[in-house]
Amino acid sequence: MTASLEGIQNSKTVHPWLxxxxxxxxxxxxxxxLDKVADNLLEHFRHQGHKVQSVPDNHTDVILTSARFCEPLGWREALxxxxxxxxxxxxxxxxxxxxHATPERFQAMLDLFKRALAKDPINPEDFTFPGLTPQAHHVLIEQGQRGGPILALERLVQAQAKSINVLLVIGNxxxxxxxxxxxxGAHPCIQGDDMDAFYDDIMLRMVTMVSTHEVTDHKVTGKPIARSRWKQSTTPKAMRSASVELGKRDFFTPMIRIGDLVQVPAVGDSIANQYSEGCFVTWEPEFEALVATVTGSARPVNKGNLTDDDLAVIVDMQPDGSGVMVQHVEGNSNDPPSSEAVEMMEMDRTLPQISLSAEWKISSKVPVMRSKLHGHRGVAAFNSQYVEHVPLEPPYYHLPVSCATEAQARAIVVAFSQSEALRNPKDPREVIFTVLPGHGVMIAEKWVQGKEPFQVIWEYMDTGFLKVDNLIPQGPLTYVLDSEGLMILQTP
Known part of the structure; x- marks a missing residue:
């Protein structure tokens, strides 16, 4: 049953783990x-029992600072x-x-990007800004084409302010x-109609972010998989083929390299040198493990054209949930798996295992989900006869969580655990998905005889059963039935 948008909007509960x-x-x-906003915001922190410090110390979780809109800040001055x-x-x-931007200046910047992105051909000089590298236009153009003028502006102000988490206040x-x-690239907008609600919303989003922790402390276990055994497996080739097919459909966007935006000598001390979007995994019965893409934070990875060195083998969860257990492969680079590795493995634990028909020639039971695909994309529509949408728990629509965290893993695991199509393997729907506001989509497919891993997903994209979209909802969302039988995305 699909919840109404009004119901989701009104269910503004908070996460119990804040x-x-x-x-x-x-x-x-x-x-x-900004002085007024900061004073009021800090007062709301005090009122809710948080400690506001006059000077940062080793117990400080968050520092609130400021910069000038569309003016470059030197990296040595950036906190x-x-x-x-x-x-x-x-x-x-x-x-x-x-x-801080006045409404007029903010709109002028959006209009500037809108005009520049509408040109054919696009003129790189329209994307030249103070403090950015000569090649920064590549990033701004790609981001703008994917997410519109607001995403191009977001990357500009982040680069100039030398800050990832930005609160852009619009007003006089x-x-x-x-x-x-x-x-x-999230860009939710909080309206200032009700000032108490305005500051509470900002505060809760900030607290949500720092109340989570990353689950990327992956460990190596067991002896490496023999090279001969790896070569005999059909799964690495299937992963490479799927990457090409998904690349043809522009599912993955080019990696963002920090050095392409700004020259920051100390970048390695504070953030990875590049940020890769998306990952995918599929089950290999021979290994009784997931074969997954490696993280793009360690080195550049083209998710649309993988090699064997871009693959990792996930065999289990760590007992404390801090990461996954991986098994190395002889001759491979053996980099760590993608940041979503924990949820990719944990999703299977709450759902049934199934026995496949004799045609598969697989004797062992397998997870009901064959393959899983994550990308920074939205879903504009789907055919509910073939595809199931599983909603998140209400707080995740109002207080989104960060990637690579235990909170995101929990959100995805709980959502998919409620899937009717997965809990009942005989359910005819073969593809299941959920959307993380401001982040992207997680898609799973079941085992379908005669299909390669991910083939059902990309064929559903081609037929329109699953309409993947560049734009990602930034908050509450649902799907409503249209006159042609499709479930259409509805947002506020």
């Missing part, structure tokens, strides 16, 4: 509106890179940077709205 945090502010320049040195800290708190004497930017 914790009390310690926050400090270090402002770089005076701005009357993102200098906070540990400036305050003699043993860790790097999460930095949120406040920026009072805040009209605020956009929240992050690593994956």
């Amino acid at each position: 914790r009390k945090i310690q926050i400090s502010s270090v402002f770089a320049h005076e701005n009357p509106l 993102f890179f200098s906070v540990r040195r400036r305050f003699n800290l043993t860790h790097t708190p999460t930095i949120f940077t406040l920026l 004497e009072e805040p009209d709205e605020v956009y929240l930017f992050n690593l994956v």
Whole structure:
């Protein structure tokens, strides 16, 4: 049963695992509106029992700072890179940077990108901005073509402010709205109609982010898989073929390389040198394991044209849930798996295992999900006779979580555990998906005789049974039936 959009919007519950945090502010320049926003925001933190510090220390979770809109900040001045040195800290708190734009200037920047992106051919000179590298136009153009002018603007201000988490405040004497930017390109907008709700929403989103932790502490187990055994398996070839097929359909976007946007010598100390979008895995019965794409944070990975060195083997979860257990392969690079490795493995634990028909020539039981695909894409529509949408728990639509965290893994695992098509293997629907607001889609396929891994998914994309879209919902979403029998995305 599909929930109504109004019902999802009204179910503004918070995550039960939020914790009390310690926050400090270090402002770089005076701005009357930002000063007012910061003061009110910090007061809301105090009111909810969080500790507001006058100076950051080794217990600080968050630092609120500021920068100027569309003006480059030197990396040595940016707290993102200098906070540990400036305050003699043993860790790097999460930095949120406040920026201020008047409604007129904000709209002017969106219009600038809109006009530039509409040109044919596109003129790279339209994407030249102070503080960016000569090749930065490649990133701004690609991001703008994928997510529209707002995503191009997001990457511009992040690069100039030298900050991943940005609160862009729009207004004159009072805040009209605020956009929240992050690593994956999310850009939810909070309206300033009700000031108490406005500041509470910002506060809860910040607390949500720092109440989670990454689950990427993967460990190696067992002896390496023999090269001969790896070569005999059909799964590595199927993964390589699937990457090409998905690449033909532009499912994955080009990797964002920090060095293509800004010259930041100390980038390796604060963030990976590149950010790769998406991953996919499929079950290999011979190994009784998942064959997965490796993380793009360690080195550049073209998810649309994989090699064997771009694959990892996931055999189990770590007992404490901090990561997965991987088995190396003789002769491969053996880099760690993608950041979504935990949910990819954990999803199978809450769902049935099945026995395949004799035609498969597989004697052991297998997970009901054969393959799983994650990408920074949305789903505009689907045919409910062939595809099932599984919703997230309500808090995740209002307080999104970060990738590579235990919170995101929990959200996905719980959503798929409720799937009727997966809990009942005889259900005719072969593809199941959910959408993480501001982040992207997770798609799973069942075992279909005569099909290669991921083939059902890409064929459903081609037939229109699953309409993958560039635009990703930024908050509550649902799907409603249209006159042609398709379930159509509905957002506020």
